[in-house]
Amino acid sequence: MKYFVKLIILAFFLLTACEPAEPDTVSLMIVNVSVINPIDGETLRNKDVIIRSGKISDIRPHSVKYTTDATILDGTGKFLVPGLIDGHVHTGTIAGLSFTQSEKYPELTKAYFAQQPRSFLYFGFTTVVDLNGSQESFDRFEKEEIHPDLFNCGQALILEDGYPAVFVPREVRQYVFPN
Numbered sequence: 001m002k003y004f005v006k007l008i009i010l011a012f013f014l015l016t017a018c019e020p021a022e023p024d025t026v027s028l029m030i031v032n033v034s035v036i037n038p039i040d041g042e043t044l045r046n047k048d049v050i051i052r053s054g055k056i057s058d059i060r061p062h063s064v065k066y067t068t069d070a071t072i073l074d075g076t077g078k079f080l081v082p083g084l085i086d087g088h089v090h091t092g093t094i095a096g097l098s099f100t101q102s103e104k105y106p107e108l109t110k111a112y113f114a115q116q117p118r119s120f121l122y123f124g125f126t127t128v129v130d131l132n133g134s135q136e137s138f139d140r141f142e143k144e145e146i147h148p149d150l151f152n153c154g155q156a157l158i159l160e161d162g163y164p165a166v167f168v169p170r171e172v173r174q175y176v177f178p179n
Helices: 002-017 099-104 106-122 135-143 170-176
Strands: 028-036 043-052 055-061 071-074 084-089 125-130 149-152
Touching: 099 106, 106 125, 106 135, 125 135, 135 149
Parallel strands: 028 071, 084 125, 125 149
Antiparallel strands: 028 043, 043 055
């Protein structure tokens, strides 16, 4: 009897651990690409990269033939590398423009902030860390249709004559940075 009870309990756990098999749908294939392996520095040449549900599920030799309804990108002569991480960005300011210049050219500022997330992705950065910004700038960045993953450190304590307050005219610093 003890053996039978143990068998029933074991069967219960085995059956509850089972999950229905996911359909074997490939959403994207990058074919005949050179894959950079950051673990050992090896370049895997002439590979097909299989992507399911937004994640790489397999890397196969290009010589393997199979049929698929997936979108196919030709990677001939190209390299596939892991996404880069930029650990020091500022999504709320425009490099090279002061705060007053940004306010003076609102259309330029709007276009810059719309393009900024795509520019990170274009250059391979799939994750960025903003070291000082407002919740408004983080929200604006993440509302763009495509953007890298954004992590942030919140808003820093700005000293009156410190960075970036020195770029704001002295007469309005206390209003812009009201610490």
